[in-house]
Every structure is written in structure tokens, then in C-alpha cells.
Amino acid sequence: MRYFSLFSGIGGFELGIHNAYVETVNRKKDRGGKATSKARGGKGYKKSKEVGTEGGLSCKHHHCDGLRQESLTCVGYSEIDKHAIKIYEKYFKHTNYGDIRKIKSRDLPDFDLLIGGFPCQSFSIAGKRKGFEDTRGTLFFEIARIIATKRPRLLLLENVKGLLSHEKGRTFGIILRTLDGLGYDLQWQVLNSKNFGVPQNRERVFIVGHLRGTPRPEVFPLSQNASEDIILPTITTRVTADSNGTYVGKRPAHKDLKYIGAVMSEKNKKWLDDGKQLSRNFPQGSRIYDARGIATTLASQAGGLGAKTGLYAVKGLQKIRRLTPMECERLQGFPDEWTLGASDTQRYKCLGNAVTVNVVQAIVEKLVFTRVKRK
Numbered sequence: 001m002r003y004f005s006l007f008s009g010i011g012g013f014e015l016g017i018h019n020a021y022v023e024t025v026n027r028k029k030d031r032g033g034k035a036t037s038k039a040r041g042g043k044g045y046k047k048s049k050e051v052g053t054e055g056g057l058s059c060k061h062h063h064c065d066g067l068r069q070e071s072l073t074c075v076g077y078s079e080i081d082k083h084a085i086k087i088y089e090k091y092f093k094h095t096n097y098g099d100i101r102k103i104k105s106r107d108l109p110d111f112d113l114l115i116g117g118f119p120c121q122s123f124s125i126a127g128k129r130k131g132f133e134d135t136r137g138t139l140f141f142e143i144a145r146i147i148a149t150k151r152p153r154l155l156l157l158e159n160v161k162g163l164l165s166h167e168k169g170r171t172f173g174i175i176l177r178t179l180d181g182l183g184y185d186l187q188w189q190v191l192n193s194k195n196f197g198v199p200q201n202r203e204r205v206f207i208v209g210h211l212r213g214t215p216r217p218e219v220f221p222l223s224q225n226a227s228e229d230i231i232l233p234t235i236t237t238r239v240t241a242d243s244n245g246t247y248v249g250k251r252p253a254h255k256d257l258k259y260i261g262a263v264m265s266e267k268n269k270k271w272l273d274d275g276k277q278l279s280r281n282f283p284q285g286s287r288i289y290d291a292r293g294i295a296t297t298l299a300s301q302a303g304g305l306g307a308k309t310g311l312y313a314v315k316g317l318q319k320i321r322r323l324t325p326m327e328c329e330r331l332q333g334f335p336d337e338w339t340l341g342a343s344d345t346q347r348y349k350c351l352g353n354a355v356t357v358n359v360v361q362a363i364v365e366k367l368v369f370t371r372v373k374r375k
Contacts, residue, residue, distance in 0.1 A: 005077040006116030016360025105149035117158035155209035184209035195224035300352030333357030
């Protein structure tokens, strides 16, 4: 099966597809049904610029050649962020068709599956929620333009949960009617990353479409199992702290943890004394979370000391820091140092924009690697 990737970022969809392939191969090797690969968690890959068949990554597993007919081959992608492209091209050698607004649909190779997480800022509660009034919101219609020409059999799209409620549901209704008018039957579900093996509270709506008259994949509802992971023991396994709270092996996110702890704890105390809860009553970048819980949603554009990752109390309120880029990679299901080479600022941004790899893997396993019904 051939697929085309839109708004590809740092390759979250591609890595999820690769993981799904590896997991399926291992299940077929293990007749008892128990997967032998630990794909969810960044295992089983070598860092190489060589391109394999399965989603584009070079794979360590010697038995992957046995199911070539079931693999997904990327025939091209679309991305304009130069920092994301640099990271993407470390692992994938697919052709970049650039800005979706400039793509001539008829010039694209044929493909069976279209994937993409179209820009979400115009629909997110963290933004101004202008929807289709925002130029980023109108990019959905560029997707529709490509679909109308290429007619892929399957669609897999992702966006923020706020898309469902934007304009009291009218925006989502326009999207559904547009795809329906193009001949696609649709199913969708809001999935939370914390239920797929990573301790991050990240709710996203995933839309699956199939062309009428073709086999229908039964993807949703997709079961979700709550993660029992907690942040610090899970995320900082390679980073240890000394008695002063200084993190050995990786430089801290902020130079003066004590100063940040004192300032932020004072602000939090004031808010709580005023009867405010740890909610939208004050900015995301100023909230402090318990490091023993689930991480807040990673963001790409938010401002403030902890707005992109959240601030976490390590040893009481006097020891507070944001997450490191490597921790964010783990929260999104990427292997360690996937984004290494970019500045920390760009690593945070790219990871905040990324799709959670584990969630994509779970969807693709049902979308592609299970039997489907004919309608």
C-alpha cells in the first residue's frame, strides 16, 4: 500500500506506521499472538539515513522482509518548516512536495492512503479559535482538493479535540460534509495519548475515511487503556539528580531552578489563597504540576517559563523545572534524541506540533493490518 503524508512535521505518522508494521510482523512470527517487538517506546530502530520499505525507516528486525506485500510505502510528503524538515530527513528519504498550497494534485504519484495532522492552532482552545477565518484553518480545503483529484481509498486525519466544539460544531460539520461530498464514509474518535503507553494528557480527534464501494475498516471505537506511568521515574531514567536538585548528564532546562521554584510557588500560593483552582484561571505557563502524575499537553506556540512542557515540582515547590527535549520525545513516543541537532527552542516546537507515535501505531494496526468488511 502506498501513502502520501501531509503536514508531516518530524515524522510521527511515518514512525507510527513503521511501528505498526514491525508489531504485525512479530505477531505473525509468534504464533501465540504475543508481539516480540517493543515498538511502542522507541525500541527496534537504528539511527540511519538508509530508507527501508516499512514507513521509510531502516529496520533492525531480520524477518521484516517476510511481509513486504503488507508494508506501507511513502510516495512523498509535504512540509514547509525548515527545522522539522531537517529532523525528518535524518530518518526518511522521501520526496518533499513543499507547501500544500502550491502542490499540483495531478503531479502527485498515485497513493492508497492519505495521512496528515492539519494545522490545529485555529481550532485549539489555546489559540483564538478563528477556524476557517484563519489561513491555517483553510488548509483543510487544500487537503480536500488533493483528495478530489487523487481519490485515495483511505484517509487518516488528526486535529485537536477543540475542532469538535468550534463554532458549536459547525466547523466539524463542514469538514464532514466536505469529505462526504467527495464520496467518503467517515468514522472518528477522540483519543488520549495517556491511554497508549505514554504519560501525557493529550486529546486529539482522529478521522478515518474510506472511499465508498471499497472495503471498510472497522477502526473505531478503539479501546483505551489508562497508563500507569508517572513522569519522573519513567521519563528521566537517564537523568539523575544530586542533593541540590541539579540534573546530572543533561543540562537543566533553566539555569536557576531554585529561583524559578521560589517565584512560581509564590504565584501559585497567591492564586490558591484567592480561591482559584489549578485550571484556566491562570496561564498554562504558570501552573505547577506534581511530577508524580501525568504530564500536561505539550504545546508548540505557547509562551511563559513552562507553557510548552508544563512546570513540575521535583522536590517540593522549591525545586521546579520544565521538561527537557528528551523527556518530550518520550512523551510523544519517539526514540531518545530523535530531534537532536536542532536548537532546544525548535525541538520543543517540533515536538509540540507532533502527533503521538503510539496512537498512530494503534490506529494503523486496525486500519491496515486487520481484515476489513466490504460494503
